[in-house]
Amino acid sequence: MPQQINHISFRGGPYGSVVPIAIFILATIFLILNGSADVKSMIVTAMLSISLGMLFASSPVDYSEAIFSLIANRVTGVAVTCWLWVGAFSGILADSGLTEAIVWLGWKLSLGGIVFVLCTFIISAIFTVSVGSALGTVVGFTTVIYPAGILLGAPPGPLMGAIISGAAFGDNLAPISDTTIISAATQETDIGGVVRSRLKYSLSAAFIASVLFFIHGDSAFTSNTLEANKLLAEMADPSGLPMLIPGLIVLVSMIFGCHFFLAINLGIFSTLVIGSFTGVFPLERVIQFSGEGSFGGSMVDGIMAILPIVILAMLLITVNGLMERGGFFNRLLALLESNAVKSVRGAETAIVTLVSIANLCVPGNTTAMITVGPLVNKLRKRHGIHPYRSANLIDTISCSFPFMLPYSAIIILTIALQKELLERYDFIVVLSWSDIWPHVYYGIVLFPLMILAVITGFGRKKG
Secondary structure: OOOOOOOOOEOOHHHHHHHHHHHHHHHHHHHHHOOOOOHHHHHHHHHHHHHHHHHHEOOHHHHHHHHHHHOOOHHHHHHHHHHHHHHHHHHHHHOOOHHHHHHHHHHHHOOOHHHHHHHHHHHHHHHHHHHOOHHHHHHHHHHHHHHHHHHOOOOHHHHHHHHHHHHHHHHHHOOOOHHHHHHHHHOOOOHHHHHHHHHHHHHHHHHHHHHHHHHHOOOOOOOOHHHHHHHHHHHOOHHHHHHHHHHHHHHHHHHOOOOHHHHHHHHHHHHHHHHHHHOOOOHHHOOEEOOOOOEEOHHHHHHHHHHHHHHHHHHHHHHHHHHHHOOHHHHHHHHHHHHOOOOHHHHHHHHHHHHHHHHHHOOOHHHHHHHHHHHHHHHHHHOOOOHHHHHHHHHHHHOOHHHHOOOOHHHHHHHHHHHHHHHHOOOOOOOOHHHHHHHOHHHHHHHHHHHHHHHHOOOOOOO
């Protein structure tokens, strides 16, 4: 059996181990500028960066063996396992009519523009917590809620900000979201405890955001209730409402200390039972196979949809491992501690800074978290910071201003969807980035809230 390689020598010393991640970041910035940054392109970029990094290794054989061991380490194993089961769960929910049911709920709760904006934030947050997909929320709610809200007299900017804010809240808090899983995995801690300790930050920011949406949800827009009700009647369907229960089961069970793997399996089982018992969907829609060799269904679709981010995570965790085994992490930590990081508060400030820089340089908050997560883990261990705390700092920062960046996937997708809607409805207002970001109140509130938590030490003891 090949020997475990715990140290890799690079030409240029520890700084040579930075070459793979540097290539990845520079190539990703190039992709952003050319409008080609997505998970598939970043997978190829990560593979290329690992291959080129071998040129700087003193021993290509040791480098190669390290790649094999790093790509199969515990952090990768935990993240991949969680994502696969989450993919199955989310796939079933996505095909259960839950989106239409949430739209129906928001329709019946809303009374006009000012209330519609606030309700949009609440129901989009509930939906994202249930399915764990911020992008899925933006697609579903922009397509239906955005045009209906305009007809009801809601101001377009705050309305779009409410949709994105709800997506950010769910991405931040949902136990099945990419960011929650990777924040816990990289900090070597349990997802349930992370979610439980994160509630105080997420709910505080959500409350303040709700007040802002209520204040700014009114406008001089003329409502067309008849057209809005017609549009909503075409899309809304309450039959999928029972499918909120599985998401609630997963969230509550994890808050009360249930292991993630047990909780997600309870969620999958309850989804199958509730869906078939209430007639929301037949079981054959979940797993389909034929004598011709085809195999599919909503569960399979969900698993396959998550595979690209799984592959990218494996590659980026490997890239980070090269820096650790090459000695760069220890060199960087020593440099930080000799100049700036001399206390727990200083270490937390460094964590916030590292995560912020990563999110500015790398599109996709999950990718940014994978990039700096292992370094943050070493930093928090050296200063005795609770893993819940570091996981929360990583996740909350990544679910704040990154949702407002002009090159973020969320903003780009939002504007593209509005342009598509304009082809169908002549009353649609296509917003620019400058029209949207000032109203993403959850992200606007969450970032300074976490800065305040670092300064005051609020929540430091157990996350």
